[in-house]
Amino acid sequence: MNRGLFITFEGPDGSGKTTQIKMLAQHCAERGFDVVLTREPGGTPISEKIRNIILDPGNIEMAGTTEALLYAASRAQHVSQLIIPSIEQGRIVLCDRFVDSSIAYQGFARGLGDGVRVINEFATLGIRPDLTFFFDVDPETAHARNVASGKSDRLELEAIEFHKKVYEGYKQAAEAEPGRFRVIDASEPAEAVFRAVKAAFDKYVAEADKN
Numbered sequence: 001m002n003r004g005l006f007i008t009f010e011g012p013d014g015s016g017k018t019t020q021i022k023m024l025a026q027h028c029a030e031r032g033f034d035v036v037l038t039r040e041p042g043g044t045p046i047s048e049k050i051r052n053i054i055l056d057p058g059n060i061e062m063a064g065t066t067e068a069l070l071y072a073a074s075r076a077q078h079v080s081q082l083i084i085p086s087i088e089q090g091r092i093v094l095c096d097r098f099v100d101s102s103i104a105y106q107g108f109a110r111g112l113g114d115g116v117r118v119i120n121e122f123a124t125l126g127i128r129p130d131l132t133f134f135f136d137v138d139p140e141t142a143h144a145r146n147v148a149s150g151k152s153d154r155l156e157l158e159a160i161e162f163h164k165k166v167y168e169g170y171k172q173a174a175e176a177e178p179g180r181f182r183v184i185d186a187s188e189p190a191e192a193v194f195r196a197v198k199a200a201f202d203k204y205v206a207e208a209d210k211n
Contacts, residue, residue, distance in 0.1 A: 004087035011135030014142030039096035055153040076123035108169030135186035
């Protein structure tokens with residue numbers, strides 16, 4: 001593989017994607033790839049500061065538009081400082097969440113619509129993932145996992161109705177772009193989920209090498 005890759009991991013809170021991205025990063029390293037593991041919001045010092053504002057449970061009065069713009073601002077710094085340079089260096093960038101999260105959470109669940117896509121096209125300089133894993137798990141199961149883990153950031157504290165809308169937003173995005181998305185059944189144990197992730201990744205890299 002002669003060029004870098006940009007691979008994103010998407011799914012509801014509690015889908016297990018963060019565990020899976022770490023496992024794939026290890027697999028990439030074992031295969032000899034130069035891998036960058038990062039997350040959103042965050043990934044750079046400036047972006048991490050914005051993350052703290054977005055997810056602070058004390059900021060319950062935050063408007064949906066403010067939330068969407070803060071995500072885009074964090075992403076703009078992340079893209080320009082880390083993601084684009086890493087891809088240009090031939091590295092594999094594994095990112096925990098990207099624009100699809102904003103489409104699902106702010107565009108769909110918050111009801112902000114197409115404006116979210118527009119501000120993110122500006123923020124990302126038009127860069128798009130080569131491959132996106134969507135970890136498909138029903139909202140009730142994901143919510144129960146969050147409760148069991150004791151997670152409590154501002155988005156995770158939203159009512160189950162909100163998370164059902166997020167899930168529907170993701171499903172629509174995956175159906176709209178089947179060439180980019182790989183839908184992974186995230187209801188299975190982590191080891192079984194990772195077998196599916198690894199198989200899809202290895203197949204994608206093998207095909208990319210032929211092109």
